[in-house]
Each structure stands twice: as C-alpha cells, then as structure tokens.
Amino acid sequence: MGDDELELLDRWCAGDAGAGNILFTRHFPTVYRFFEHKVDGELDELVQETFFECLRSRDRFRRQSSFRTYLLAIARYTLFGYWRRRSRQIPTVQFDEISVSSLSTSVGTRMARREDQARLLHALRQLPLEQQILLELHYWEGLGAEHLVEVFDIEPATVRSRLFRARQALRERLAESAGSEDLSDSDLDAWARKLRPEDQGPE
Secondary structure, eight states: OOHHHHHHHHHHHTTOHHHHHHHHHHHHHHHHHHHHTTSSSOHHHHHHHHHHHHHHTGGGOOSSSOHHHHHHHHHHHHHHHHHHHHTTTSSSOOTTTOBHHHHOSOOOOTTOOSHHHHHHHHHHHHSBHHHHHHHHHHHHSOOOHHHHHHHHTOOHHHHHHHHHHHHHHHHHHHHTSTTOOOOOHHHHHHHHHHTOOOOOOOO
16 A cells, blocks of 8 residues: 555544545545446445445555545445345355346446446346356456456465466357457456546546
C-alpha cells in the first residue's frame, strides 16, 4: 500500500471523515464497477456497505496488500452476502458453481453501448460467479496473480489454475454466441481488457 493511502486509512480510522471521503472518491469507480453487472440493483448501497465494512474490519487488515486489493476482497464478501440474502430458497449458494444469470434474470448490461461489450458481459454472467469476479478483476482492474491471491485468499498456483479454467469457460461461452471468433489466450486477454466499462463517479 502506498504511504499516501496508508496515512489516509489511519486518519479515517482515527475519525477523520475527510480522509475517508478521499478514499471513497478515489476508489468508488472500482467498487461500483465490481457490483455493476452482478446485482439486480442497490448499487450505491452495496458500495457504501463495502466501505463501512472496510472501516469496521480495519483491525483485521494486515496491511500486506494495497488498499484497493483489501477493498475488493471486502466487496467480494459483500456480494456473496447480498446473494445469500436474496437466495434464501437455495439452502447453500455455491459461488464457484452458480452464475449471476441463474440467480437473476434482471441483471442487465447497463453500460454496454457496443455489441462486442454486450456479448462479453453476457458471457461473463453465464460463468460461475467466482470465475466472473476473477476475470473482471484480472482484465478490468489489472490485478495480477500476487494481488488476486490476496482477494481470494488462495495460493498463487491455485490462482493460475483458476485463471486458466476461467479463460477456457469464457471462451466456450463466447463460442456459443453467433459471430464470435475463436481467440487465442493473448487475443482474448487483449480483447477483454479493452472492453472495460467506463468509470462511474459518485453523484
């Protein structure tokens, strides 16, 4: 974590609301984008819940990762809590097996203004939620294996194998779409990265 954000976090934890507002404004686009295509609504509420939990759990933060990685790890658990509350008819929600599209029929491509972006978002939502999160953080937030380890709390070798399987699953979903070409790993990575939704800022 950079000294600037470490200092801001310490000040926020000590009661400096201004420091918290700086962190919120700085990272709002990332957290908003995280939830954007994975929930039915309540985006602003989930973003705020993530930041509140960040403050509540500050004593458990080991400060071995960046503030953004720490925040995204909290966002992941916040998302799981959201779907567990919404899916009470399902005794145990397995997020490495169940997809957003199977949890909801109303989550839309709110920011997809291009046909290829809409196709990518549709394919991502067909994947198990854990795979969708993994690929979006990798492609759109630029997280490498060392940071994904922190978010998912798994070993580096596990990150690499999960990324491999997630890419394969994404390629299969894309192949089911009319007009989708068979992309190599490098071409798939480049194509997916350039389709990142645009940042949203706080109102």
